[in-house]
Amino acid sequence: MVSSSRLPSPWTVSYGQTFLVLGSLLICFLLLLFIRQLVKQRRPRGFPPGPTSLPIIGNIWSLASEPHVYMKNQSEIHGPIFSLDLGGISTVVLNGYDAIKECLVHQGDVFADRPSLPLFQKMTKMGGLLNSRYGRGWIEHRKLAVNSFRYFGTGQKTFENKISEECMFFVDAIDEHKGKPFNPKHLVTNAVSNITNLIVFGERFTYDDTDFQHMIEIFSENVELAASGWAFLYNAFPWIEILPFGKHQRLFRNAVEVYDFLLKLIQRFSQGRMPQSPRHYIDAYHDEMEQSTGDLGSSYSLENMIFSVGELIIAGTETTTNAIRWAMLYMALYPSVQDKVQREIDVVVGSCRPPGLEDRLRMPYVEAVLHEVLRFCNVVPLGIFRATSENALVRGYTIPRGTTVITNLYSVHFDEKHWSNPDIFSPERFLDSQGNFVRREAFLPFSLGRRHCLGEQLARMELFLFFTTMLQRFCLQFPAGFVPSLTPKLGMTLQPLPYNICAVRRQQ
Numbered sequence: 437m438v439s440s441s442r443l444p445s446p447w448t449v450s451y452g453q454t455f456l457v458l459g460s461l462l463i464c465f466l467l468l469l470f471i472r473q474l475v476k477q478r479r480p481r482g483f484p485p486g487p488t489s490l491p492i493i494g495n496i497w498s499l500a501s502e503p504h505v506y507m508k509n510q511s512e513i514h515g516p517i518f519s520l521d522l523g524g525i526s527t528v529v530l531n532g533y534d535a536i537k538e539c540l541v542h543q544g545d546v547f548a549d550r551p552s553l554p555l556f557q558k559m560t561k562m563g564g565l566l567n568s569r570y571g572r573g574w575i576e577h578r579k580l581a582v583n584s585f586r587y588f589g590t591g592q593k594t595f596e597n598k599i600s601e602e603c604m605f606f607v608d609a610i611d612e613h614k615g616k617p618f619n620p621k622h623l624v625t626n627a628v629s630n631i632t633n634l635i636v637f638g639e640r641f642t643y644d645d646t647d648f649q650h651m652i653e654i655f656s657e658n659v660e661l662a663a664s665g666w667a668f669l670y671n672a673f674p675w676i677e678i679l680p681f682g683k684h685q686r687l688f689r690n691a692v693e694v695y696d697f698l699l700k701l702i703q704r705f706s707q708g709r710m711p712q713s714p715r716h717y718i719d720a721y722h723d724e725m726e727q728s729t730g731d732l733g734s735s736y737s738l739e740n741m742i743f744s745v746g747e748l749i750i751a752g753t754e755t756t757t758n759a760i761r762w763a764m765l766y767m768a769l770y771p772s773v774q775d776k777v778q779r780e781i782d783v784v785v786g787s788c789r790p791p792g793l794e795d796r797l798r799m800p801y802v803e804a805v806l807h808e809v810l811r812f813c814n815v816v817p818l819g820i821f822r823a824t825s826e827n828a829l830v831r832g833y834t835i836p837r838g839t840t841v842i843t844n845l846y847s848v849h850f851d852e853k854h855w856s857n858p859d860i861f862s863p864e865r866f867l868d869s870q871g872n873f874v875r876r877e878a879f880l881p882f883s884l885g886r887r888h889c890l891g892e893q894l895a896r897m898e899l900f901l902f903f904t905t906m907l908q909r910f911c912l913q914f915p916a917g918f919v920p921s922l923t924p925k926l927g928m929t930l931q932p933l934p935y936n937i938c939a940v941r942r943q944q
């Protein structure tokens with residue numbers, strides 16, 4: 437007889453069977469995830485057409501290099517409004533002036549939201565200003581920023597003098613290189629960020645403030661990383677946060693450091709504040725926060741103050757700095773254009789006083805050059821991602837509420853319908869036969885509609901004053917034998933690859 441204790445119980449299973457069951461469960465789970473992903477990747481009914489996408493990652497792979505160029509090319513196949521699948525995130529891409537205007541202007545409210553993507557949620561919880569959802573929070577922050585710009589900045593005549601003063605610090609710092617080659621990136625960044633600093637903190641930072649410079653550096657790195665493949669992957673599969681490697685981890689680390697630094701700055705500049713007598717944006721924000729105490733719907737909070745301060749600084753610095761760096765590069769590349777700019781400066785301003793904004797109207801060639809730099813170099817090629825705030829109907833397509841919308845501003849500036857030979861750098865396209873400056877409607881570096889750039893006026897002032905003050909004093913040229921690359925470094929903004937330049941004092 438066999439003892440019953442040796443008999444396998446009907447409930448006992450071998451290790452092999454356990455693995456088999458667990459393995460099958462895992463496969464079922466993965467299969468379910470896969471099916472869920474495929475369902476997410478299906479184009480909604482009535483959605484614009486677009487290129488074929490791969491399972492799981494969709495079209496993310498095609499955005500690896502020059503996404504703005506890829507999108508323009510796709511629009512020639514699928515039409516100005518087409519769709520992409522960014523790993524389960526249905527996205528509409530608007531191309532060309534007509535489509536962008538039709539959506540951003542004619543349906544302004546519908547296309548005024550920002551997408552609630554995991555990366556933006558993680559960075560600013562969809563609060564602050566630039567990344568804020570379209571609603572009360574955005575209205576409050578935009579109004580406060582616009583009023584602060586008027587009150588502490590562009591609306592004041594004295595503010596022009598402050599920019600001119602910064603221009604002097606800037607050209608003096610350039611002069612220290614005595615015509616020898618140097619990389620202008622850091623100097624331009626410091627000078628430009630100081631203009632926003634005047635509005636936000638009421639003060640400029642000296643060019644040797646390494647803490648502030650480090651903050652700007654890692655913030656700019658985040659602007660670059662936010663358009664990397666890792667950022668798109670994180671938006672599609674936020675669980676990759678658990679991976680200890682990947683560029684998204686660097687982005688998160690940088691953000692923590694930046695917000696920590698900004699909080700300290702805010703605390704420093706809040707000292708000595710007198711309620712209702714604001715000296716700068718920070719004070720004005722405190723006033724709003726105090727006034728809305730008890731209002732549960734108010735969006736003013738210390739956290740949103742940090743986010744909005746950071747957004748104003750980086751939106752103002754990264755863009756204008758890159759525009760000036762491109763302008764310097766093109767002046768050295770095209771000495772004949774630089775020559776004409778300098779002749780206009782000499783005639784209108786002369787050499788005994790610095791250029792002022794009142795000179796702008798009498799300097800059409802300078803205006804044309806700056807416009808052509810912004811058109812040709814596409815500092816913000818894909819704008820800032822928008823989203824639909826409600827279901828939209830455009831050109832017969834149905835775009836559901838909450839869809840991510842990309843505005844391909846590059847495609848507007850290279851739209852053959854509006855520009856002849858768009859891939860040639862030619863300031864003359866902004867001049868009439870008498871040499872007067874002419875506005876062109878398909879010129880949208882600052883975008884359009886409700887969320888159009890809040891700093892456009894400030895940026896135009898800065899570009900004019902920095903550019904003319906620099907070329908009044910120096911001739912820009914590349915070191916002998918140096919051939920610059922015109923290929924941009926990719927990110928949310930397009931910037932030139934690092935280059936060295938010689939700023940040689942002019943003989944006037």
Ligand code: HEM
Nearest residue numbers: 566751752755756816819820882883887888889890891895
């Ligand atoms: C050459 C310089 C600049 C360029 C090309 C530029 C371009 C842009 C673009 C394309 C947008 C996206 C608008 C949209 O969503 O469609 C934007 C938004 C924005 N810009 Fe600028 N910008 C420049 C300078 C500045 C400056 C100097 C500031 C402020 C100091 C600034 C502050 C902002 C803010 C706060 C937003 C977000 C607006 C919102 O969401 O309501 N920008 N900019």
